[in-house]
Amino acid sequence: MGQQGDIDRPRLALILFGSPGSGKGTQSKFLVEWLGIPQISTGDMLRDQMRRGTEIGISISRIMKSGQLVSDELVNKLVEDRIAQPDCRRGYILDGYPRTSGQAEVLMAMLRRVGTEEVVIHLVVDYNVIISRLTGRRVCPKCGTLYNASSRPSLKDGICDLDGEILVIREDDREDVVRARLEEYERLTQPLLQYFEGASERMYHVNASSRKPEAVFEEIQGRMNALGFGDLGVSGERI
Numbered sequence: 001m002g003q004q005g006d007i008d009r010p011r012l013a014l015i016l017f018g019s020p021g022s023g024k025g026t027q028s029k030f031l032v033e034w035l036g037i038p039q040i041s042t043g044d045m046l047r048d049q050m051r052r053g054t055e056i057g058i059s060i061s062r063i064m065k066s067g068q069l070v071s072d073e074l075v076n077k078l079v080e081d082r083i084a085q086p087d088c089r090r091g092y093i094l095d096g097y098p099r100t101s102g103q104a105e106v107l108m109a110m111l112r113r114v115g116t117e118e119v120v121i122h123l124v125v126d127y128n129v130i131i132s133r134l135t136g137r138r139v140c141p142k143c144g145t146l147y148n149a150s151s152r153p154s155l156k157d158g159i160c161d162l163d164g165e166i167l168v169i170r171e172d173d174r175e176d177v178v179r180a181r182l183e184e185y186e187r188l189t190q191p192l193l194q195y196f197e198g199a200s201e202r203m204y205h206v207n208a209s210s211r212k213p214e215a216v217f218e219e220i221q222g223r224m225n226a227l228g229f230g231d232l233g234v235s236g237e238r239i
Contacts (some may be wrong), residue, residue, distance in 0.1 A: 005111055008139045010069075010115050010116055010117045011088070011089070011090060011091045011092065011114075011115070011117070012035075012037065012091030012092070012116070012117060012118075012229050013083075013091065013092060013094060013107075013111055013116050013117070013118045013119070014031065014035075014037075014091065014092070014093045014094065014118075014119050015094045015098075015107075015118055015119070015120045015121070015196070016028060016031075016093060016094065016095055016121050016127040017120070017121065017122045017123065017189060017192070017193065018122070018123035018124075018125075018208070019123075019125060019130060019182060019185045020130065020134060020178070020181050020182065020185060021122040021129075021130040021131075021133040021134045021178075021188075021190070022124075022125045022130065022208055023123060023127065023208050023216065024095070024123055024127075026055070027121075027208075027213065027214045027216060027217060028093060028095055030217045030220075031093055031217075031220070032093065035090075035091065035093075035224075035229070036090070037087075037088070037090055037091045037092050037093060038087050038088060038092050038093070039092070039093040039095055040079070040082055040083065040088075040092050040093065040094055040095065040199055040236065041095045041096050041097075042075055042078065042079065042095075042096045042099075043096050044073075044099040045082060046060055046070065046078070046149070047076050049102065049234065051079070053082070056074070056078070059074075060074070067112045072100060072102050072103050072106070075097065075099075075103065075109075076103060076106045076206065079094075079095075079097055079107070080110060083116075089114075090122075093230075094107075095147070098192060099188060099192075100188075101191050101192060101195050102193070104192055104195050104196065104199070105195075108199055108200075108208075115200070115235060118200055118202060119202045119203075119204075119205060119227060119229065120200050120202065120203040121204055121220055121223070122193060122203070122205045122206065123135065123206055123208040123216070124205050124206065124207055124208060124209070125208050125209045127182065128222070129209045130178075130182060131178060131179070131182075132150060132172050133148065133151070133174065134150045134178045135169075135173060135174070135175045135178055136149035136151070137149075137169070137170065137173045138154070138158070138167035138168065138169060139167060139169075140155070140160035140162065140163065140165050140167055140168075141165055141167075141168050142160070142163050142165040143160065143162050143163055143165070145162055146159060147160075147167060154167065155184075181223045189234065200205065202227060203222075204223050206219050206220060206223075207219075
């Protein structure tokens, strides 16, 4: 597929949803490598603006220090500017955006206006599986190596394989914290999923509870191939 194919095919906006512990980060990496398109994180963009001390960054810093939320209008503007960059010519993966129904409506109007096709992937994981995944995580306080009591245990229980340090549970992996995070995710995300169910013809729920990440990715690949987006990464400049 050459440049002509890039012109003929609409750009792709891959919107990826997944709760904490769903494996969304792993699937994002797989998709970036396979499709050769950038992953766009609104959190990263906000931090970058603050780090560079831009006018927007200074405004964001003031808003956050006052305990307020960054407005949808500002976040929408950052996303609109970012997806206009040359590396998004074929498409992009949206991570952490949209977060509200208002943002979703603006996004869909934006995509329709510029001729971009959305694909929405929702990684579905059983609640108890997520609790087990996250509360089972252990980390070495010295080298930072991550383990999991069920899926990736250390050779000696509770001891780092690399330096013999006693493994610890991170504060955000305590069960009460995990449950609170999941409840917050459900509260914020359920309205978005309902919105896309009605607004998009290309929304897919992918079971990510018990299968290996590679198997989950194969299903996503199959969906993308069926839609004609599987060869985004094989033209000239991309992998």
